[in-house]
Amino acid sequence: MPQQPAHHPAPPAGEAAEPVLPAEPTQAKRFGKTRTAQSTALLEDYAELIADLLATGGEARPTDIARRLGVSHASAIKTIARLKREGLATARPYRGVFLTEAGEVLAARVKARHRLVVDLLRAVGVPAEAAEQDAEGIEHHVSDLTLDAFSRFLEARK
Amino acid sequence: MPQQPAHHPAPPAGEAAEPVLPAEPTQAKRFGKTRTAQSTALLEDYAELIADLLATGGEARPTDIARRLGVSHASAIKTIARLKREGLATARPYRGVFLTEAGEVLAARVKARHRLVVDLLRAVGVPAEAAEQDAEGIEHHVSDLTLDAFSRFLEARK
DNA sequence: GTGAAGTTGTAGCCATGGCTACACTTCGTC
């Protein structure tokens, strides 16, 4: 959804175009980051699911993915196309979806992160069902720094 | 972004339209919820910011809001229009933005939730800056149940 | 091999939430 890039028709370009750092409010950076995160979240979810399907069932068909996520197959196919564009997956017509090297890496990272978030929520007393559910949304907004902290916290109280 | 509603032209409608519960996979519900959350997140952020501006500066002008969030004023105005549509804010042309009763309530809830999330992150060892930043994204995905757990956890170790 | 059923892909619509460009207030200064 964010399409900041590509735009900015480059200020007049003739006249030095003032190098004014717009004194970007600190809140703005956070805000932008949050908005952008949402754009990768979907790809992360797909990568994770595809990895899961391939690992267990052996096959990741668009229809399976759509059913698991509760969206129409058309939506799934559209997103799969985007996965391909981003170099995370490969898929030949009527032949199922596979992850590229990069896709595998992403999936593994996402999966590990998901577990860590769920574990932390459980550790602070969140009921299992709520932990699973909320983790789904939370995980996409957890920075590496925070992840480290979670990890240390869990380690310490083990 | 989700526009599930309004659609569903109602299945044929002539023939009983099988009451088949599609055996909705549990994952689907979580997924849908996450996707939908994103749609309210923006309104929550705006409500909170407007409340903040009104409380401190006394005025909430579209341009101020835009600057604080790092978006163009046009984008801000568009979202303010949506706030109005949803009955969360009022605004007369060239006269600044105000929150309705409902908007105030939302803002207060969001603010409290934000604090709670930040406090919890800090409590498990996340550095201050990262806590603030990640909370911005996380807060929109924290259920009441989880919020309660956070609250109890913080209380217990106080 | 043929046909029906299921899967896949494409086209086209809608709302959100970014953006720029341009027009129109409003306000402060002189």
Add this chain to the structure above:
DNA sequence: GACGAAGTGTAGCCATGGCTACAACTTCAC
């Protein structure tokens, strides 16, 4: 009071991610 700067509003574009409808392909049973 007139003027220019700043703020406001509108229009129109783009990408994402939903959806339905329809067409094309595969598969499987017979």
